[in-house]
Amino acid sequence: MSDEEAFAEASGLRRAVELIFSVLSLSHSIRVFAGKWQLIRAKLEELHGGLIAAENFDSGDSPSLSRLAEAVAVTSTECRDLCRRCVDVSYSGKLLMQSDLDVAFAKLDAHAKKLSEIYKTGILTNGFALVVSKPNLGASKEDMRFYVRDLTTRMKVGDLGMKRQALKNLLEVVVEDEKYVKVIVDVGDVVHLLVGFLGSNEVEIQEESAKVVSVVAGFDSYKGVLIGAGVIAPLVKVLDCGSVLGKVAAARCLVKLTENSDNAWCVSAHGGVSVLLKICGGDCGGDLVGPACGVLRNLVGVEEIKRFMVDEGAAVTFIRLVRSKEESIQVNSIAFIVSIASGDEVVRQMVIKEGAIHALLRVLDPKWSYSCKTREVAMRAIEDLCFCSPSSVGVLMSYGFVDQLIYYVRNGEVSIQELALKVAFRLCGTSEEAKKAMGDARFMPEFVKFLNAKSFEVREMAAEALSGMVMVPRNRKRFVQDDHNIALLLQLLDPEEGNSGNKKFLISILMSLTSCTSGRKKIVSSGYAKNREKLITTTTTTTPYPTRWGRLH
Secondary structure (H helix, E strand, C coil), X not given: CCHHHHHHHHHHHHHHHHHHHHHHHHHCCCCCCXXXXXXXXXXXXXXXXXXXXXXXXXCCCCHHHHHHHHHHHHHHHHHHHHHHHHHHCCCCCHHHHXXXXXXXXXXXXXHHHHHHHHHHHCCCEHHHCCCCCCCCCCCCHHHHHHHHHHHHHHHHHCCHHHHHHHHHHHHHHHHHCCHHHHHHHHCCCHHHHHHHHCCCCCHHHHHHHHHHHHHHHCCHHHHHHHHHCCCHXXXXXXXXXXXHHHHHHHHHHHHHHCCCHHHHHHHHHCCHHHHHHHHHHCCCCHHHHHHHHHHHHHHCCCHHHHHHHHXXXXXHHHHHHCCCCCHHHHHHHHHHHHHHHCXXXXXXXXXXXXXXXXXXXXXXXXCCCCCHHHHHHHHHHHHHHHCCCHHHHHHHHHCCHHHHHHHHHHHCCHHHXXXXXHHHHHHHCCCHHHHHXXXXXXXXXXXXXXXCCCCHHHHHHHHHHHHHHCCCHHHXXXXXXXXXXXHHHHHHXXXXXXXXXCHHHHHHHHHHHCCXXXXXXXXXXXXXXXXXXXXXXXHHHCCCCCCCCCCCC
């Protein structure tokens, strides 16, 4: 091609691009035939991006591109005339104008298909393609739209390498700047294009599109757009047949989409529950099993789906997963067990029968290596599963839970120590047998230590737990045997000490001790006995304090 011919072709492309842009700008002022103009604008935007991309290619000798550019320019000129007539409402009749708009749309659609064919022939070589530069942070909305349109065109008409790179660039911008997510939703049919790519046979195309869709799904206002584009079915298919990375992205996306329970049935209708259970029951890594558990946890709130999971043996699967070596699998499987048993006594008993308590206590066993986070989740799960039934508490205690609990009250890291204290507080209020077992395990000295804790809540829990434990005669005798206990109790009750907030429980402990002869003697002989008149006055004017067992549950 001579320089003159190349210049002529380039000029033709530039003229077509400029004409399309002028039509697009003018069309936004139109207030009639909104639906038809929306369709026309979509085709104009597609051609606009495609021709701009063509300008940046080494097109070689391409008379077909020159002819197409000329045809697009002619049709754009016709569209501009239609624009002006619609803006001025100067057309002769609605039916005739509707017919003219239909003809214009058909021409534009034919041009878009022809441009796609030209790309596919390889006339526009990828090696010399110039990608539109990514706008800087804070760029105008129009610059962002222009960039997304360019990427969209490359995804539509480019070869495999171009599609892959365009998807990677799109993922990069939506991760860096959430404003691009709105642009994706607003510009043309990008969402439908991404959903279509989920069914691609090319692994990287499928993976990258799943990642972009997952980012979009993170915005509540756009979840409906994805659902409307039919994203659930292809996501489930990726979960079933895709690559590992594709499955991970699909699972993460479904976690976000199923936060709305209305979408749970759609996942189930496309076989998603069986696929997710298969993933969790297989030999998959935590990056996949973790979000798969998350989806199932969201679905378990639908009674019929929960029953299906139970019938499919989900409880056994997740109890087994508690033994996994990966923290994310441990945490998510424990959370699922609690979710499926919540509010359903039959399922809760079944979960316990299948070995849930034993699996959770293994996590708490100090001889096994588990993270502090996993142990905290296990401790809360035990509380949720067992403390609503005396028989379950009995099973729990028969497995040696009291010994594990005292270990964490004494030796745990701060977060799990406080959690263990709260659980001990609740356990103490479940039964007389629990109080006796905790007394035998020497919980009372630990509670005494917490009477001086900085946290008011901790001090109050310790005082209330002690007030319950000393109601048991053998615990009361143990408490009295340590002179330090009574001295501390009286010191905390001394008005001059300024201790406040848990006096009612401390007085309750003191009243219980007076029923024991040795207790009375030690109270009288204490150096704080000089305050006994004040204590008696305080005691007689104090109203009973309502019990708070279960307050922290």
